[in-house]
Amino acid sequence: MERVADISKLVYRHKQGGQFRWVTVSVLLLAIGAILHLVSPSVAGVTPNWVIATYCVAIQLTRPTYKQAVGIGLVAALITLMTSKSAFPYGNLASEPIAALFCALLVHGQARFAFVGEKTLAIISGFFTTVLSGAIFVTLLFFIMHLPLTVYLFGMWPLVLVVALCNAVVTPLIYMPAHHFFEKQGFVADRKEEETSHANYDLKPASQALISVEHVTYYYGSSKSSAIKDVSLVVNKGDFLVITGPAGCGKSTICQAMVGAVPQFYGGQMQGMVFVEGQAVTQTTIPKLAMHVGFVPADYDSTLVTMTVEEEIAFAMENRGYDPARITSRIDQVLTQVGLKGLEKRTITGLSGGQRQRLAIGAVLATNPEILVLDEPTSSLDPAGTSELYELVGRLNKEEGITLVVVDHNLQAVLPYANRAILVMDGEIVKDASMLDTLTYMYEERLYTDALPSLFVGYMQLKAAGYAGQAPWICVADALEDIRGEVPTYVKG
Ligand code: ADP
Ligand code: MG
Numbered sequence: 001m002e003r004v005a006d007i008s009k010l011v012y013r014h015k016q017g018g019q020f021r022w023v024t025v026s027v028l029l030l031a032i033g034a035i036l037h038l039v040s041p042s043v044a045g046v047t048p049n050w051v052i053a054t055y056c057v058a059i060q061l062t063r064p065t066y067k068q069a070v071g072i073g074l075v076a077a078l079i080t081l082m083t084s085k086s087a088f089p090y091g092n093l094a095s096e097p098i099a100a101l102f103c104a105l106l107v108h109g110q111a112r113f114a115f116v117g118e119k120t121l122a123i124i125s126g127f128f129t130t131v132l133s134g135a136i137f138v139t140l141l142f143f144i145m146h147l148p149l150t151v152y153l154f155g156m157w158p159l160v161l162v163v164a165l166c167n168a169v170v171t172p173l174i175y176m177p178a179h180h181f182f183e184k185q186g187f188v189a190d191r192k193e194e195e196t197s198h199a200n201y202d203l204k205p206a207s208q209a210l211i212s213v214e215h216v217t218y219y220y221g222s223s224k225s226s227a228i229k230d231v232s233l234v235v236n237k238g239d240f241l242v243i244t245g246p247a248g249c250g251k252s253t254i255c256q257a258m259v260g261a262v263p264q265f266y267g268g269q270m271q272g273m274v275f276v277e278g279q280a281v282t283q284t285t286i287p288k289l290a291m292h293v294g295f296v297p298a299d300y301d302s303t304l305v306t307m308t309v310e311e312e313i314a315f316a317m318e319n320r321g322y323d324p325a326r327i328t329s330r331i332d333q334v335l336t337q338v339g340l341k342g343l344e345k346r347t348i349t350g351l352s353g354g355q356r357q358r359l360a361i362g363a364v365l366a367t368n369p370e371i372l373v374l375d376e377p378t379s380s381l382d383p384a385g386t387s388e389l390y391e392l393v394g395r396l397n398k399e400e401g402i403t404l405v406v407v408d409h410n411l412q413a414v415l416p417y418a419n420r421a422i423l424v425m426d427g428e429i430v431k432d433a434s435m436l437d438t439l440t441y442m443y444e445e446r447l448y449t450d451a452l453p454s455l456f457v458g459y460m461q462l463k464a465a466g467y468a469g470q471a472p473w474i475c476v477a478d479a480l481e482d483i484r485g486e487v488p489t490y491v492k493g
Contacts, residue, residue, distance in 0.1 A: 001202040007273050008215030008230070010203075012282045013196045016186040016221045016267030025187055026058035026072045029178060034079045046159070048166035049130055051076050052099065056125045056167075057175045059103045060118070061182055063189040066104050073100025091140040099133035118179070119172050126171025127164050134160030186221045186267055198282040205275035209234035210371055210403055211258050211293070215272035218253060218262055227253040229427045230272070235371065240397045240404045242414050242435070245424035246448050251407045252298065254424070255375045257281070258405065260289040277370075291320070294364030296357075298376040298407075303360050309335070309351070310344040316363040330366055337400075338362040339392060354385030358392060365396075371403045372396065378410055386413045393417065411439070412453035415474045423447065436472060455479055 004010050015021060033054030040047050055076045059069055077096035081089045106125045110116050116124070138156040141147065147156075182188050205212040216231045228250040235241055235258075243251050256262040260281040263270040274281045277292050297303065306312045310331050317327045335341045338358040348356065357377055364372065374393065378386040394417035396402045408414050411421070421438035423431040425448065431441045442448055443460050459473040459482075473479035 002200055003202050007203075007206070008271065010198075010201070010271065010273060011196060012198060012263055012270045014263045014267045014269075015189060016265075021187050021189070022058070022062040022064040022068050022072070025062045025182055026055060026064075026075070029054040029058040029174075030072075030076060030079060032174075033076070034083070037079075037083060046162050046166065048170045049133070049163050050170070051080050052096075052130050052133055053126055053167050053171045053174055055096075055100055056103050056129050056171050057122065057178050059100065060107050060121060060125060060175060061179060061188050063107055064104060066101055069100045069104035070097045073097035076100065086137075086141070088141050088144050091137045091144075094140060095133040095136035098136060099129045102132050103129040119175065122172035122175040123168050127168035130164035130167040131160060134163060196282075198280065201280075201283075203273060203275075203280035203283060205273075205278055205280075207234050208278070209236045210239075210277060211235035211405075212275040213254070213257065213272075214275070216257055216274060217271040218257065219269045221267035223268070226427060228257070228424075231257075231424075231427075231429055232272075233422060233429060233432055235403060235405055237370075237403055238397070238401060239420060240394070240418045241406070242411070242418040242421045243405065243407045243424060244409055244411060244421060244448070244451055249424045250427040251424055252375050255295065255297075255373050255405070255407060258371075258373055259293050259295040260284070260286045261295075287320075290369070291367065292369055293371045293373055294361075294367070294369035295373045296360045296364055296375065296377065298379060300357050300360035300377070303363065304348050304356060307347055308344070309340060309346050309348065309359060312348060312359055312363050313366050316366045320367050322367070334362045334366045337365060337396070339388070352385070354381050354388055357381060357385070357389060361392070365402075369402075371405065373405045375407045376409075377406065378408060378413060383413075386410060390414055390417055409451045411451050412455075415453060436474070439474075440472070 030051065033051040036050035036054075040050060055072050058072060064072065073096040074093070077092040080092040080096065084092065103125050106128065107121065110121050138152065138160055142152040142156070179188060206214055211234065213231055213233045216228060217226050218228050219226050231250070231254060243254060245251055253262055256266065257270075257274050258276065260274075260276070262268070264281065264286055270282075276289055279289075281289060304312055306315050313331045313334050314327050317330060322330070331344070332341075335344065338361055340355060340358055340362065343351070343355070348359065351359065361372070361374070372393070377393075378389055381389060390413050393404055393406065397404050397417065406414060406418070415435060418435050421433065421435045422429055423438055423442060430447065431438050433441065439452060439456055442452060443457065449457070453474060455473045455475065459469060459479070463469060469482045470485060471478070471482070473482060
């Protein structure tokens with residue numbers, strides 16, 4: 001275990017498409033290989049071995065582990081086996097996995113020979129992988145079919161070499177467009193930019209908070225500029241934290257970092273670290289983090305996948321492996337919690353926007369996370385739906401002890417419930433304080449003033465004009481109290 005002296009310098013690089021990139025790329029390429037295999041004409045009985053050429057390209061593009069390469073070889077063997085006209089097609093089950101493993105050896109060995117470029121590697125791997133596969137295949141055939149030695153040496157071996165020469169030509173020809181295509185999707189594992197593993201680091205948070213974001217700077221995979229810069233914050237147990245700021249300032253990116261989707265799902269490069277209940281997000285998985293942090297994204301509709309209200313809650317729980325008896329009783333509890341009791345059988349499309357938002361929250365709550373992260377939960381709700389939603393999350397926070405992180409620009413609605421507000425501008429946290437302090441800072445520094453509640457602005461303007469109130473107004477009741485209390489002095493003055 002390696003200790004990390006300065007967490008802000010710790011870098012994590014990851015490609016989008018994650019751990020299954022090699023499956024995506026090799027399945028697509030092998031499908032193309034199979035089609036080419038079926039349609040390609042043979043000249044004097046000779047045709048390139050398209051299946052080998054395509055898996056060589058897949059292995060070169062994704063740099064899979066040796067085990068994964070054997071898996072790719074097995075799939076290639078099955079494709080060849082099913083379309084083969086050979087007397088002993090089962091020989092492919094040995095030749096292709098071994099050849100694919102050899103191809104992976106060549107690809108990983110390339111790092112030691114810096115002068116071997118990608119195209120040269122495609123030529124080399126195309127040729128030698130085909131030679132090895134062919135050699136194994138014809139040798140098996142020779143022994144199993146008891147063929148004469150002359151046929152083996154002077155009939156089969158020359159054919160193997162000719163096919164390998166064909167593959168030395170077609171493999172780079174497939175490699176180039178495939179590289180171009182998958183590079184755009186961010187699916188290519190660049191040898192100069194190997195992915196980072198934090199498996200051997202001893203990563204400990206600086207704070208014992210539920211979530212500790214420490215010096216995080218993050219670049220999305222396709223982006224040259226950072227979406228967030230040196231962001232540090234803590235979420236303490238019981239907090240109701242609001243994150244606000246103009247569009248594009250990085251609020252959603254901060255949320256995604258708290259649930260591990262940044263950097264595990266989106267790829268790209270992260271510096272610094274996010275810890276959830278003491279666990280570094282680069283040392284665990286998104287599903288494991290989801291047991292602690294429930295996340296409802298801005299497009300909550302996209303998270304609803306079933307037909308009816310009760311199915312939606314059940315689905316979320318089935319996904320996490322809850323047993324059926326527990327699910328039935330929990331559906332009841334959760335629907336009561338989010339105020340959808342009695343609507344169990346309703347179809348989701350028949351619900352209002354506010355009800356669907358509450359259902360999305362319910363589906364997340366069903367699995368008992370300690371923390372709930374809501375990204376712009378009220379952006380598509382009307383004022384009545386908005387206040388209903390905040391009443392609900394306020395209650396979850398106060399009565400059920402659920403820690404809340406909410407992104408919103410509608411500060412008026414969330415004001416009565418939040419204990420802290422963070423202002424983000426251009427990827428950086430510029431203020432992290434109590435709600436009132438952050439509002440005052442925004443007003444005084446003229447930052448993102450559009451989001452300030454009108455009553456608060458009114459109070460500040462009155463104060464500037466000489467009005468001596470007790471405390472800023474954040475709701476009508478406050479204002480009324482203050483005004484009533486002040487009337488005598490005001491009249492006297
Ligand atoms: P906010 O939620 O405050 O509107 P975001 O966190 O969505 O801001 O975006 C911060 C920055 O990151 C913006 O410049 C945005 O264009 C960029 N960004 C957001 N999502 C992606 C993505 N998936 N890929 C590339 N860039 C992104
Ligand atoms: Mg956003």
